[in-house]
Amino acid sequence: MKQDTTPAKPSGGAIPLAIFAVAAFALPVVLSGNRYFAFIAGVTLIHVLWACGMNLLYGYGGLMPLMFAGLAGISAYTVVDLTAAGWSFWLALPVGALFASVAGTVLGLPSLRLKGFYFTLCSLVIQTVITLAFVYFAGLTNGDTGISQIPLPSAGGGQPLSALSYDLVLSAAAVLGVVVLVLIVRSALGRRLIAIREDDELAGMLGINVTGTKLIAFFIGSLFAGIGGALYAPYIGFISPRSFDVLISMNIWLMVAFGGRGTIWGPVIGALLLAPLSFLLQEYYTVKDVLYGLLIIAVIVLMPAGIAGGFGRTPRLPAPDLGVSPQRGSSK
Amino acid sequence: MNQRAILLEARAISKRFGGVVALKNIDLTQHRGETLGMIGPNGSGKTTFVNVISGHTRPNSGSVAFDGTALAGSSPFQIAKAGLTRTYQAVRVFGELTVRENVATALVDARDPAPPETVAEIADWLRIAHRFDSRAGGLTLMEQRQLELLMRLVQRPKLMMLDEPVGGLSSAEVRTMIALLSELKARCTIFVIEHTMKVIRELADKVVVLMAGEKLAEGPPADILADQRVIDRYLGSVDA
Numbered sequence: 001m002k003q004d005t006t007p008a009k010p011s012g013g014a015i016p017l018a019i020f021a022v023a024a025f026a027l028p029v030v031l032s033g034n035r036y037f038a039f040i041a042g043v044t045l046i047h048v049l050w051a052c053g054m055n056l057l058y059g060y061g062g063l064m065p066l067m068f069a070g071l072a073g074i075s076a077y078t079v080v081d082l083t084a085a086g087w088s089f090w091l092a093l094p095v096g097a098l099f100a101s102v103a104g105t106v107l108g109l110p111s112l113r114l115k116g117f118y119f120t121l122c123s124l125v126i127q128t129v130i131t132l133a134f135v136y137f138a139g140l141t142n143g144d145t146g147i148s149q150i151p152l153p154s155a156g157g158g159q160p161l162s163a164l165s166y167d168l169v170l171s172a173a174a175v176l177g178v179v180v181l182v183l184i185v186r187s188a189l190g191r192r193l194i195a196i197r198e199d200d201e202l203a204g205m206l207g208i209n210v211t212g213t214k215l216i217a218f219f220i221g222s223l224f225a226g227i228g229g230a231l232y233a234p235y236i237g238f239i240s241p242r243s244f245d246v247l248i249s250m251n252i253w254l255m256v257a258f259g260g261r262g263t264i265w266g267p268v269i270g271a272l273l274l275a276p277l278s279f280l281l282q283e284y285y286t287v288k289d290v291l292y293g294l295l296i297i298a299v300i301v302l303m304p305a306g307i308a309g310g311f312g313r314t315p316r317l318p319a320p321d322l323g324v325s326p327q328r329g330s331s332k
Numbered sequence: 333m334n335q336r337a338i339l340l341e342a343r344a345i346s347k348r349f350g351g352v353v354a355l356k357n358i359d360l361t362q363h364r365g366e367t368l369g370m371i372g373p374n375g376s377g378k379t380t381f382v383n384v385i386s387g388h389t390r391p392n393s394g395s396v397a398f399d400g401t402a403l404a405g406s407s408p409f410q411i412a413k414a415g416l417t418r419t420y421q422a423v424r425v426f427g428e429l430t431v432r433e434n435v436a437t438a439l440v441d442a443r444d445p446a447p448p449e450t451v452a453e454i455a456d457w458l459r460i461a462h463r464f465d466s467r468a469g470g471l472t473l474m475e476q477r478q479l480e481l482l483m484r485l486v487q488r489p490k491l492m493m494l495d496e497p498v499g500g501l502s503s504a505e506v507r508t509m510i511a512l513l514s515e516l517k518a519r520c521t522i523f524v525i526e527h528t529m530k531v532i533r534e535l536a537d538k539v540v541v542l543m544a545g546e547k548l549a550e551g552p553p554a555d556i557l558a559d560q561r562v563i564d565r566y567l568g569s570v571d572a
Contacts, residue, residue: 188440191436191437192437192440192441194429194437195426195437198427199424199426202426203437204408204412205409205417205418206437206438206440206441206442206487207409207440207442208437208441209407209409209441210409211407319436320448321432321448322435322436322439322451322452322455323447323449323451324452324464
């Protein structure tokens with residue numbers, strides 16, 4: 001059955017996507033003279049990927065998983081342990097990401113019963129348990145001390161990748177993340193997720209498999225978390241339970257909410273603005289958390305739809321014309 | 333189409349909420365093309381009955397067959413996909429989305445999604461086409477009820493269960509809605525819960541009266557509205 005005729009104004013059109021892709025790949029090259037700035041750009045690109053995953057779940061699905069960073073951590077520890085055991089990083093990455101996906105799908109199960117705020121609360125507890133597990137299973141994670149001197153992965157030959165090449169890998173991951181999100185949002189899955197976000201009982205009444213759709217969303221969203229986590233560990237070179245604690249989940253959530261949940265570009269902008277902020281504020285780390293707290297309150301109270309949503313309501317998917325032309329005069 | 337084929341068959345449906353018996357041993361048969369009206373005072377179990385049929389509430393006992401298939405244990409979305417759809421007593425649309433998006437959402441997992449020409453035709457018939465780019469939450473109650481019907485019809489259901497379709501409408505709107513519903517009969521089979529006798533009298537081929545969870549009477553509207561027990565226990569007390 002053909003339904004999707006050309007959408008009027010696609011969310012995340014080809015032109016902004018092209019601009020973003022060019023910028024993402026140009027950035028590491030332009031900044032290659034200054035390792036510090038290039039590093040900030042790289043971390044920001046990982047956050048773009050994370051924000052896309054959080055946006056899928058929170059922005060489109062209406063689910064707020066505060067265990068997001070924990071899932072990234074599961075993948076990061078898996079990949080670091082596997083590479084330490086002699087695996088190739090490029091083989092360990094999909095395995096680690098898949099671990100995070102399966103874990104995210106299982107840990108997302110409470111969302112089938114708990115709605116809105118109650119699931120968020122539950123995910124907060126899950127995140128805490130994951131953090132404690134990272135501390136407790138010191139055999140795998142080296143506990144609170146963390147794992148340091150994680151090497152950058154090697155290219156095919158065995159020689160470690162140059163910093164610039166790895167930066168470009170991060171660019172590719174961020175661009176791919178946005179592209180995949182655009183594709184999902186434009187598919188039937190996107191429409192199902194929005195329907196569930198708006199009214200899950202009505203969605204079910206219209207034939208939408210609410211349970212299945214939520215689990216698929218968790219699987220894909222956690223995959224974003226996992227890939228980001230796997231890329232993060234060798235880039236920073238050090239991971240500890242604090243690298244993936246609840247504050248990181250909150251930061252990623254804030255990027256989505258501040259930028260504009262349920263839009264393609266809002267959370268990307270949110271990540272681009274907020275991820276570098278923590279580096280700029282490094283010397284003022286005592287006020288950093290206060291500032292983030294204030295920002296969270298400001299977003300919730302003043303601009304629930306985020307920058308991209310202006311102060312208005314949540315933006316939407318382009319709908320097919322359905323044989324009824326737009327802006328038609330009253331019939332009859 | 334065989335007009336006499338049984339479309340919906342409920343056998344010995346019982347439902348208790350704690351100590352309260354909401355439905356007691358309800359048997360009900362609806363044929364294809366037959367408009368069935370269900371009446372009864374508040375709390376008599378009408379909405380509970382629809383909830384049981386549409387899969388929102390599990391009955392304590394009894395069975396439901398729809399179009400020859402048992403529905404036992406099916407989720408609402410599976411029942412919807414089988415071609416049994418419903419509306420809610422309080423109107424329910426995706427208020428933040430436009431009418432167009434609401435309809436597009438209804439088409440995603442429809443049993444038999446209508447092609448664009450048919451969608452446009454139904455929208456014209458329901459006189460809602462001019463509102464396609466408006467936010468559904470900003471429509472009048474009547475328009476939201478029209479949108480509800482549109483969202484169900486584009487799925488081309490076999491049976492539509494309407495829970496008080498004229499609730500909250502003005503008397504002029506009630507007349508319009510009754511006219512729409514009588515034309516709706518040509519598009520799918522209708523099961524309608526109503527308080528308004530006018531709706532039942534003009535639409536229903538068969539009426540079932542529920543009283544405190546039990547079936548009090550069943551038959552053609554003229555007989556039911558003349559039934560002394562129904563008058564004594566329900567009509568007499570409501571329609572003064």
